[in-house]
Amino acid sequence: MLRRLCVFACLYLLLGASFAFADTITLRPRIEASGAAVTMGDVFDGAPPEIAARAIAPAPGAGQVGSLSIPVLAAAASAAGLEWTPPAGLNSVPVVRPGGMRATLPATAGGRAMADAAVRRGEQVTLVYQVPGVALSIRARALEDAAIGQNVRLLNITSNRTIDATVTGPGAARADTP
Numbered sequence: 281m282l283r284r285l286c287v288f289a290c291l292y293l294l295l296g297a298s299f300a301f302a303d304t305i306t307l308r309p310r311i312e313a314s315g316a317a318v319t320m321g322d323v324f325d326g327a328p329p330e331i332a333a334r335a336i337a338p339a340p341g342a343g344q345v346g347s348l349s350i351p352v353l354a355a356a357a358s359a360a361g362l363e364w365t366p367p368a369g370l371n372s373v374p375v376v377r378p379g380g381m382r383a384t385l386p387a388t389a390g391g392r393a394m395a396d397a398a399v400r401r402g403e404q405v406t407l408v409y410q411v412p413g414v415a416l417s418i419r420a421r422a423l424e425d426a427a428i429g430q431n432v433r434l435l436n437i438t439s440n441r442t443i444d445a446t447v448t449g450p451g452a453a454r455a456d457t458p
Contacts, residue, residue, distance in 0.1 A: 304363045307353075309428055310396060313339035313377045320360060323353060323373075331360045340377045345450050347372040371410075374398075374428075374449025397425040398450045399432055407434055407445055409455035420445075420453070 305324040313322050318339050321332030336356045340346030350366045353373070357364040399405055399422045407420040419437050426432035426447045434443045434453060445453035 305357060306364075307367065307373065310398070311348075311373055311375045313375055315339060318348065318375050320356065320362075322375075323348070324357065324362070324364065327360075327362065331362065334360060340375060342377055344377055345452075346375045346377075347449070348375055374452060376450055396427040398428045399426045399447050399453065401425050403451065404437075405432075405434055405445075406452050407436075407443065407455055408448075408452070 305326040308323060308325050311318070311323050313319075316339055317335035318337050319332060320327045320334045320336060323336060324332075334356075337348055337352065349372045350370055354364065354366055401422050401424050403422050405420050405422050407418050409416045409418075420434035420443060421437055423433040423435055423442070428447050428449060430447055432445055432447050432453060434445050435441070436443055443455060445455050448454050
C-alpha cells in the first residue's frame, strides 16, 4: 500500500510539474516569415516544436515588411501556454518576408560585413517620435549601418540636423527621448 502511494505521488509530481511550469520563450531579434503565415517559431526563440508551427497572423507579401502588435504576440504566447514578458516600451515588432534575390552585403569600415543590419548607411529611414497621445514620423537618412535594437545616427532630411535613434526594424527607427 505504501509503495503504491509513493509511486502515485512520484507520478503526480512528475506529470503535475510539467503542466505547472510554462516554457519560457524570448523574442527573436529579427522576425522573418518564411511562408504565408507568421508562426510562433518565426517570432519566438525557445518555442517547442509542437507549438513553433502555429500560425499567429498572415505574413506580409514577399519582399515586404509588416508588423505585429505586442498584445497579439502576448495573447498567442499565453494561448500556447508559454511564458513571455514583452519588452518595456515596445508596441509592435517588424516582420520581414524575404523575396527575390539576396543582395551581397558591402563591407563596413572595420572590413567586415554587418549581415544583420536593418538600416544601411545612406538609406532613407522612417523615424518615429512617440509620447503619450502623440506620434510623429519623419523621413531621415541613415549615417551608419545598424541592426535592430542598436543605436544609429540619422540626418533629418528637412532640417539637416543629426538625430540619435534606436533601430526598430528594416528602414525604421524610434527617436530616443531626452
